[in-house]
Amino acid sequence: MGWIPIERRMPPEALHVLMEISGTCIDEHGCTCYYDHGFVIGCWIIPQGEEEVRWLLNTREEVYNPEIHAWMPLPKHYQPQKMFSQDPDLMEHSILRDDDPEMYQGEFVYEQMSLEEFLKGEGKT
Numbered sequence: 001m002g003w004i005p006i007e008r009r010m011p012p013e014a015l016h017v018l019m020e021i022s023g024t025c026i027d028e029h030g031c032t033c034y035y036d037h038g039f040v041i042g043c044w045i046i047p048q049g050e051e052e053v054r055w056l057l058n059t060r061e062e063v064y065n066p067e068i069h070a071w072m073p074l075p076k077h078y079q080p081q082k083m084f085s086q087d088p089d090l091m092e093h094s095i096l097r098d099d100d101p102e103m104y105q106g107e108f109v110y111e112q113m114s115l116e117e118f119l120k121g122e123g124k125t
Contacts, residue, residue: 003070011071016043016058018074023066025059035063041074 003020004011011017019042023035042057055066 001073003072005070006068010044011073014043014045016041016074017071019057019071020069021057021063021066022069023063025061025063027061033061035066037069 021035040057044053044055
């Protein structure tokens with residue numbers, strides 16, 4: 001899913017999303033800074049008893065009158081791949097070869113070998 005302009009649709013209330021914002025802020029040292037189409041994670045709420053939207057941004061400094069340009073849902077949480085099989089005599093050993101074109105696509109090549117074969121390759125047997 002791509003960017004959703006804020007004019008087209010607001011994110012669901014209290015759901016943290018990635019936002020592109022502009023706005024002025026003052027950091028912890030009292031220095032003024034400016035977000036110019038910067039990326040932050042945050043959400044919006046309407047506090048009880050109030051009528052206006054309040055943006056809650058995950059920044060170290062408070063952003064005054066943030067202009068929210070667009071938003072998108074956050075990606076799913078990282079799920080590490082299982083590196084070892086349940087069989088104690090076998091294990092998955094990941095290797096990355098310089099001549100492997102998949103290396104440049106951010107992928108690993110997996111080989112399954114016995115623990116004895118792995119240790120032999122490491123010079124430990």
